[in-house]
Amino acid sequence: MAQRTSLNRITPYMFVAPAALVMILALFYPISYMIWGSFRDWDPSQSLSETEFVGLANYAKLLVDPAFHASFWVTMIFAFTVVTVEMILGVGLALLLDRNIRGMSVLRTLFILPMMIAPVVVGLVWRYMYHQTYGTFNRFLESIGLEGVNWLGQNPLLSVIMADIWQWTPFIFILSLAALQSLPKSALEAARIDGATGWQQIIYIKLPLMMPVLIVTMLLRLIDAFKVLEVILVLTGGGPGLSTEILALRIARTAREFRELGEAAAMSNYLLMLLMVLTLGMFAFTRWQEARARRLKFAAQEEG
Amino acid sequence: MADKTYERQNPAYYALIGLLIFMSIGPVILLLANSFKLDVDIQSGVGGLLFMPTIRNYETALCDILWYEPEHLRFCTIRFGGAFINSIIIALVSTVLTLVFGCMAAYALVRFRFMGRDSLSLSTLAVRMIPPAVLLVPVFGLWNNAFCLDNDYGLGMWIRDTFGGRGDVCLAGTHSGIILIYVAMNLPFVIWILQSFIVQVPPSLEEAARVDGAGPFQTFFLVVLPLIKPGLAAASIFTFRIAWNEYLLASALADRDTMTVPILIVNNASEFDGLGTIMATGMLLAIPPILFTLFASRQIITGMTAGAVKG
Numbered sequence: 001m002a003q004r005t006s007l008n009r010i011t012p013y014m015f016v017a018p019a020a021l022v023m024i025l026a027l028f029y030p031i032s033y034m035i036w037g038s039f040r041d042w043d044p045s046q047s048l049s050e051t052e053f054v055g056l057a058n059y060a061k062l063l064v065d066p067a068f069h070a071s072f073w074v075t076m077i078f079a080f081t082v083v084t085v086e087m088i089l090g091v092g093l094a095l096l097l098d099r100n101i102r103g104m105s106v107l108r109t110l111f112i113l114p115m116m117i118a119p120v121v122v123g124l125v126w127r128y129m130y131h132q133t134y135g136t137f138n139r140f141l142e143s144i145g146l147e148g149v150n151w152l153g154q155n156p157l158l159s160v161i162m163a164d165i166w167q168w169t170p171f172i173f174i175l176s177l178a179a180l181q182s183l184p185k186s187a188l189e190a191a192r193i194d195g196a197t198g199w200q201q202i203i204y205i206k207l208p209l210m211m212p213v214l215i216v217t218m219l220l221r222l223i224d225a226f227k228v229l230e231v232i233l234v235l236t237g238g239g240p241g242l243s244t245e246i247l248a249l250r251i252a253r254t255a256r257e258f259r260e261l262g263e264a265a266a267m268s269n270y271l272l273m274l275l276m277v278l279t280l281g282m283f284a285f286t287r288w289q290e291a292r293a294r295r296l297k298f299a300a301q302e303e304g
Numbered sequence: 305m306a307d308k309t310y311e312r313q314n315p316a317y318y319a320l321i322g323l324l325i326f327m328s329i330g331p332v333i334l335l336l337a338n339s340f341k342l343d344v345d346i347q348s349g350v351g352g353l354l355f356m357p358t359i360r361n362y363e364t365a366l367c368d369i370l371w372y373e374p375e376h377l378r379f380c381t382i383r384f385g386g387a388f389i390n391s392i393i394i395a396l397v398s399t400v401l402t403l404v405f406g407c408m409a410a411y412a413l414v415r416f417r418f419m420g421r422d423s424l425s426l427s428t429l430a431v432r433m434i435p436p437a438v439l440l441v442p443v444f445g446l447w448n449n450a451f452c453l454d455n456d457y458g459l460g461m462w463i464r465d466t467f468g469g470r471g472d473v474c475l476a477g478t479h480s481g482i483i484l485i486y487v488a489m490n491l492p493f494v495i496w497i498l499q500s501f502i503v504q505v506p507p508s509l510e511e512a513a514r515v516d517g518a519g520p521f522q523t524f525f526l527v528v529l530p531l532i533k534p535g536l537a538a539a540s541i542f543t544f545r546i547a548w549n550e551y552l553l554a555s556a557l558a559d560r561d562t563m564t565v566p567i568l569i570v571n572n573a574s575e576f577d578g579l580g581t582i583m584a585t586g587m588l589l590a591i592p593p594i595l596f597t598l599f600a601s602r603q604i605i606t607g608m609t610a611g612a613v614k615g
Contacts, residue, residue, distance in 0.1 A: 011520045015412035016424065019405040019491050026488035027431055030442035037445065044444070097321070107321065109601035111328050116593040116604070118549035120566040121586040124573055125331045128338065128583070134347045136334065170328065171608070178609040227435040230551045230566070234573055248437035252552060255441050268438040275433045283429070 031272075038265035044255075051262070058266035068267065070242045071250040078157065078246055079225040082164045087218055089165070090172025091210075095202055097173075098180045108177075111170035119167075123234025126163040127152070130235070156236050156244045163231055168224075172217055179213035180206065212289050219282040226275055247271050332590070339584040346579050361584035384568060384585055391564040391589075393479055394554075395547040398486040402543045403536060405487065406494035407502075411524055413495065414502045415510075425499075428492040436489065436552050443485055444556045447476040477559040485553055490543045497542075500610050501535030502528065538607025541596050548592060565589045 038058055040051040062068045097107075114122070129136040130151035138148035151159045183206065191205050207214075229248040232238065238245035238253070245253075247267065255264035338346050340357040363370065369385030412418070413425050475481030505528055513523045529536070551566040558567060569589065572582055597604065 008520075009418075012412040012416035012418040012421075015408045015416070015520075015524075019409035019495065020424065022401075022405060022484070022488050023428075023431070023491055026443075026484050027434070027439075027491075028427075030439060030446055031434070033446060034438070034442035037441070042445075093324070096317075099317070105601070107325070108605060109597060110325055112601060112604055112608075113332060113594065113597050114328055116545060116597045117332070117590045118551075118566055118586075118593070120549065120551050120569050121335070121590050122331075124569065124582065124586045125335045127573075128346075128579070129331065129334070166327070166331070174605060175609060178605075223433045227437070229435075229437055230549075230570075233551070234570060248435055248552075251437045252440055255444065256556070261441055261445065264441045268441055271435065272438055275435070276430075279430060279433045 034265045034268060038262060038269050040262050042260075042262035042265065044259050044261055054262070058262045059270075061263065062266055062270065067242060067245075068250070071245045071247055072270075074157065074242070074244060075226065075246040075248075078161060078164075078228075078244075079222060081161055082168070082225050083218060083222050085161075085165055086169045086172050086221065087214070089169045091176045091214065093169075093173050094176035094180055095206065098177060108174060111173060114167045115171055119228070119230035120234055122163065122167055123231040126159075126166075126231070127235050130159055152236055153240060156240060160232050160235055160244050163235060164225070164228060167231070168221065172221060175213065175217045176210065179210045183209050215285060216282065219278060219285070223275055223278055223282075226271065332594070335583055335587055335590070338580065339587040341580055343578070343580050346583075361580040362588075364578070364581045365584045365588065384565070384588065386561075387563050387565045387568045388588070390479065390558075390562055391548060391566075394482050394486065394564060395544050397479070398483045398490070398547045399540050399544045401483065402487045402490045402494050403540050406491050406539065407498050407529065407532070407536065408524070409491070410495045410498035410502055411528060414499055415507075428495050432492045432496065434489075436550065439485065439489070440552060440556055443553060444476075447481050447485075447557055448474055476557050477562055479562055482554055482557050482562065482564075485557070486543075486547045486550065489553075490546055494539045494543060497539050497607055497610055498532065498535050501532040505531050534603055534606060535610075537600060537603040538610070541600055541604055542607055545593055545596070548589075 037051075039053060039055060041054045041057075042051045097104075132138060132148060132150055132153070135151070137151065141148050149155065187205055187209065188201065191201050196204070227248065228246065229252070232244055232246060232249060236244045238249045248271070251264050251267050251271070254260050254267060337355075339361055340359070341355055342358055342360065345355055365384040367385075368383045369388075409424075409428075413421060475484065509527055509531075510523050513527045518526065549566060550564075551570060554564045555567045555570070558564060565585070566589065569582065569585055572578065572585070
């Protein structure tokens, strides 16, 4: 019997052990290693213990580095533009297409295709479509009598943003559609009986009820937008100049081309801090949401 | 859904849907069409979808595993076959490992109360936001230095004395090294998504199994696992997709022999000629995800919505 209880006590740890071990070894240890390394003057050929401790020098250097500033703002502009446009398009399409039609599941299947394909391949196709002489866009423009645009040369950030919008609007569309379809039918029914127009239903009933899901979706997408790298790498390689060099790309270049691991680590930490704030915001929001739901339920029970 | 009454919509609605479908699959069709064209045809751009398809691009891409020698080729420069095999090994093994470890951990987090449970579940949630680029620096450093078996003592020395060779074995440049980081990277997401599926399994079923004399591991593998199959499908597709498509970390860790397909594409995409070949390579890389999408879209959508609705 005693053996039985001790077995019960260690059971959960046995279930958790493999996952915990892998995550400690390949996630938490590397992250702390990186934080430690960001305070050092670190060259890829050295092991970390041979390096010199330089305090906050790497961080300070980045704060006055114009290239880092440029890349920070490119990242911000990219992430917020992309998320704003995708939210508007995705939610708008969901509201428009939320009808009871045949073949909706086929439609959804086709829409998730862009998300599943490798970002590297997405970059490849879009680079072809943006090509100045034989690209699809310029051929189309020329066929309707307009002048071709130098997409990747003169409007690089716009081109990169368009490719991302193509790839990720369906994500928001599908999540908002799921949220729309799980709305309580009674509220919509009541509004319709009271004579609310389509727009009034959307503004006063659908959007407020969808809001919790929409905010979580937006934060998820925002966090992901900071991870985008491969599409931009293949499309422009960060250029021309620094015009599309987002932080993730700059980290990779600092580490591999400039061989400044300490600086790259400090940059990674800045990015990590930024994402940490966003994630904590998301946590706080869901917690608050749950608490509010519980309070409302409680109040409803009190009344009933 | 029993009430399948379809409403009739006005033509503008169908036109909009048609346009959206065209926009979302157009680039994929373009990739497919171009992969069957000669470079001259791609660049002159005549004919659109009317052209003589050729499999020459695929022959060039697959030249290292073809059983015959394509006559238009003198050298086999793109070694797609080898990279493809590496990609398959890495993606499959890391998917299986992530799934096994992930569902065990998710089960424990849902069903047992134990010390450290809250901190564990919080930290899995927190690390979901880590971008691969942030892992690049430490992984590059550790996999090349600290995670090597040293040739002066321990296991490394034993290997040197027994098998010869240099004795130091590093994780960088091996399949296991890449698999390790992929498993770690995907675990938080898989644990989190499976938790939402395991919660729905009625505890009374497990009670019944326990009364019948099943141990905790038997209960888990024989009772719980079959019930969360949809969750497992969703989780495995997402893990496979990331392991299959990932470029950055693989490019930092892989060497010539462990190169995966995305690295091959990026390395060759900058070259001036061979547009058709690189399109064919891209198409080959895109085939598995496309197949998943066509045959398991319901699971993918379930996984995606479970992700957002239950923050």
